[in-house]
Structure formats: C-alpha cells, structure tokens
Amino acid sequence: MNKYEKIRDIGKGNYGNTILVRDKKNDHYVMKIINISQMTPKEKRQCLKEVELLSKLNHPFIVKYIESYIEGDTLRIVMKHCKGGDLYHYIQNKKKQNTPIKETRILIWLTQILTALKFLHSNHILHRGKADAWVKLVQPAHKNRLQHAHKGILQNAYKGTPQNPHKSTLRHDHFPPVTDMKSLNILIDNDKRVRLCDFGISKVLENTMDYANTLIGTPYYLSPELCKDKKYSWPSDVWATGCLIYELATFRTPFHSTKGIQQLCYNIRYAPIPDLPNIYSKELNNIYKSMLIREPNYRATVQQLLVSDIVQRQLKLLIEEKIREKQNMKRPLKEKPAAENEGSGANEQEVKTLLLDVVDA
Numbered sequence: 001m002n003k004y005e006k007i008r009d010i011g012k013g014n015y016g017n018t019i020l021v022r023d024k025k026n027d028h029y030v031m032k033i034i035n036i037s038q039m040t041p042k043e044k045r046q047c048l049k050e051v052e053l054l055s056k057l058n059h060p061f062i063v064k065y066i067e068s069y070i071e072g073d074t075l076r077i078v079m080k081h082c083k084g085g086d087l088y089h090y091i092q093n094k095k096k097q098n099t100p101i102k103e104t105r106i107l108i109w110l111t112q113i114l115t116a117l118k119f120l121h122s123n124h125i126l127h128r129g130k131a132d133a134w135v136k137l138v139q140p141a142h143k144n145r146l147q148h149a150h151k152g153i154l155q156n157a158y159k160g161t162p163q164n165p166h167k168s169t170l171r172h173d174h175f176p177p178v179t180d181m182k183s184l185n186i187l188i189d190n191d192k193r194v195r196l197c198d199f200g201i202s203k204v205l206e207n208t209m210d211y212a213n214t215l216i217g218t219p220y221y222l223s224p225e226l227c228k229d230k231k232y233s234w235p236s237d238v239w240a241t242g243c244l245i246y247e248l249a250t251f252r253t254p255f256h257s258t259k260g261i262q263q264l265c266y267n268i269r270y271a272p273i274p275d276l277p278n279i280y281s282k283e284l285n286n287i288y289k290s291m292l293i294r295e296p297n298y299r300a301t302v303q304q305l306l307v308s309d310i311v312q313r314q315l316k317l318l319i320e321e322k323i324r325e326k327q328n329m330k331r332p333l334k335e336k337p338a339a340e341n342e343g344s345g346a347n348e349q350e351v352k353t354l355l356l357d358v359v360d361a
Contacts, residue, residue, distance in 0.1 A: 004031060004078070016074065020081065028081040029066060037073035047075055057123075061116040063187055063197035082195055084188025087244075091183060095251040103280050106248050109194045111314040113186070113241055116196050117302050121234050181240040182221055183247055219261055220253040224294045227265035235296035238305070242291030245284075249276045254292070269294065283310045 004021035007028070011018045016034040023029065036044055051068040058064070066078040084090070087109075094101055187195045223239035246254040254274050257264035273292050276285045287310055290300035305311055 004029065021078070030079045030081050032077040032079070034075040034077070035073060036070070036075045044070060044075070051075070051077055057120075059116055059119045061112045061193065061195050062119070063195045079197065082187035082189045082197075084190065084192060086184050087186040087188065087194065087248075088183040090188060091247060091251055100277070100279060101248050103284055106245060106280075107284065107310065107314045108318070109248070110241070110245060111311050111318060112194050113196070113244070114302055114305050114311065115315075117237055117241070118306060120196075121237075121302060181237060181244075183244060186244070219264055220255060222265065222268055223296070224269045225296050227268050230296075233296070234302070235299045238291050238299055238302060239296075242288055245288045245291070246274065246276065249280055249288075250274075287311070 004023055007020040007022055009017060009019055010030065016032065019031050019033065021029050021031045036047065039047070048068060048070065051065065054065040055067065063082065064080040066080065068075065068077045070076070091101075185197050187197050189195055221240040221243045223236040226236060243253055243255075246252075255264060255267045255271060257267055273289060276288055287300070287305065287308055291305070293299040306315070
C-alpha cells in the first residue's frame with residue numbers, strides 16, 4: 001500500500017475491512033480490502049477484470065471507482081470518499097433524534113437514485129447483489145436451476161433492445177457488475193447528494209469462503225418474485241427503491257420477521273403494504289406504493305417514475321441547479337454569483353431538453 005497511507009478504519013465485515021486512506025497529494029479515498037486467499041489464480045484475475053469494469057461507470061450519483069490491485073492474499077478496491085457517510089447511519093441518527101426526514105429531502109434522494117438506476121439499466125447493469133444467494137438459502141433444492149436462470153437473464157441483458165441493440169458500453173464477455181441495494185450501500189457526498197456504491201463487490205465475494213456469512217441484514221429488500229424463486233430483473237430494483245423510501249420515512253423497512261427468512265419472505269409476498277406516515281403527501285405515498293406492487297409486470301418502472309409529476313418537478317429543480325452551477329463557474333471572479341432566488345437563468349427549452357436527456361431510454 002505504498003501509494004496510499006492508512007488514516008483510520010471505517011468498518012469490518014466477514015469478507016474484509018474498509019479503511020480511509022490518502023494518497024501523496026493528500027486526497028482521501030475509501031479502500032475495501034477483501035480476503036481472496038481461497039481463490040484460484042484464474043478467479044483472482046477475473047476479480048480484477050470485474051472491478052476494472054466499475055471504473056468505466058461515470059455518473060453523478062454513483063460512487064467513482066479509482067483502481068484495484070492484488071496485494072498478498074487481498075484484493076484492494078479504491079473508491080472516492082463520501083464525507084457524509086452512508087444512508088443507513090443517516091437514518092439511524094434521525095431516529096435517535098426523533099426527527100422526521102423532510103419530504104423534500106426524500107424526493108431529492110429518490111430522484112437521484114432513479115436517475116442512477118436509469119443509467120445502470122441503460123447499460124444493462126442489475127442491482128442483483130446477494131438477493132439470489134438468499135433465495136438459494138431458502139430453497140436449496142433449486143440451486144442449480146436458479147444459477148442457470150440468473151446466468152441466462154444476465155446474458156440476455158447484453159443483447160440490448162430492439163431500439164438500442166448496442167446500448168451497452170460493457171464488454172459482452174463479462175457478466176455485469178452487481179451490488180447489494182440497501183441504505184448501507186448508498187453514500188452521501190459533500191453536497192448531500194446520494195451515490196450508489198459497492199458495484200461488483202458481491203460478484204467478487206461469491207468466490208470467497210465467507211460469502212454466505214455476509215448475507216445477514218440483506219433480505220429486507222427482497223422482491224416478491226425473488227421470494228418465489230423467479231428470475232431477477234429490473235422490477236426488483238424498483239421494489240428495493242420503494243423499501244428505501246419507506247425506510248427514510250419511518251426509520252424501518254416495510255417488512256419484518258422474528259422467525260427467520262422464510263417467514264420474512266411470506267410477509268413480503270402476503271402482508272399488507274404499509275402506508276407512509278400522514279406527515280407525507282398523498283402524492284409521495286402513491287408513488288411509493290406504485291413501487292411496491294407485488295406483480296412485477298404491473299409495478300412502476302424507472303421510466304414511469306421519472307416522468308411522474310412529483311419526480312419531474314424535482315428533476316427540473318435538479319437540472320436548474322446544475323445550469324446555475326455552470327453559469328457561476330463561467331462568471332469572472334469579481335462578478336457576484338447569482339443568488340438562489342434569482343433563478344437559474346435557463347430558458348424553458350434548455351430545461352426541457354435536459355429533462356428529455358434524463359428520462360429517455
């Protein structure tokens with residue numbers, strides 16, 4: 001680790017450690033150190049290829065991966081540091097303070113998550129994460145069939161769509177990077193914007209001895225179709241996002257069980273879908289419940305959510321903010337930056353064009 005100097009530990013897990021480091025320029029990064037001692041040389045090379053793909057993902061609401069390398073029996077993955085911590089601990093702090101999260105804040109983060117998911121889906125990347133491993137634990141007799149089904153759907157994803165047959169920017173001889181969609185894996189940057197993280201970590205962990213032990217805490221975002229041993233596809237990302245909205249509004253996930261994963265899956269499939277607290281608008285409650293429709297074919301899609309009125313209003317504010325930032329960057333230093341209440345200065349057509357760029361598939 002000559003290139004990086006350790007500052008402090010951030011967290012420890014069954015698979016390894018996460019530490020804060022700095023380089024020679026004193027820029028701070030997060031380094032994940034994963035034990036790969038049980039991997040073959042071929043599996044180690046594949047891990048590096050998987051993580052290399054992550055560095056090609058450039059999006060304002062996705063954590064930037066810097067590099068990865070093998071040192072001894074560990075794989076080291078270096079990422080940008082988000083000073084705001086993760087969404088899980090943000091929620092826990094609000095819970096301790098007994099302070100509800102404002103609807104405006106939830107909408108801002110929902111919009112950012114949706115735009116990130118739209119980008120990932122357009123590149124044929126699923127938030128598959130460890131969910132399929134949970135189903136394997138629940139229904140071990142179907143393990144081989146599940147593996148075959150998941151492999152098939154991921155391979156089919158690379159074929160693109162009739163409208164965009166070559167949409168994917170990733171190499172077709174790799175499976176797409178995957179992650180674990182939960183509040184712990186959504187980070188908050190210096191500007192209080194959320195960034196999805198840990199893409200590919202689950203894929204790497206599949207080859208480690210302690211992979212099964214890392215699954216604790218993951219299943220609360222499982223979709224009903226995964227609980228029924230169905231293929232994982234994009235609707236499950238929408239379900240997980242709905243669970244996140246409920247967690248932001250109530251400080252807990254919508255489905256629980258004290259009797260194990262099988263009872264939890266039963267509740268996910270059959271228990272009533274809870275409403276958001278009354279302090280939140282009916283409009284937000286409606287869009288949240290559209291994400292938790294149990295039949296995936298009827299569940300709201302990322303595209304539909306992005307063009308909904310409540311998200312479009314937030315998208316417009318988000319884009320106007322970006323335009324204002326660019327305009328202020330172009331101003332001479334002696335010129336006073338535009339105040340927030342002066343508006344973005346953007347014409348209506350410019351905003352509409354940017355909105356279309358965001359929501360068009």
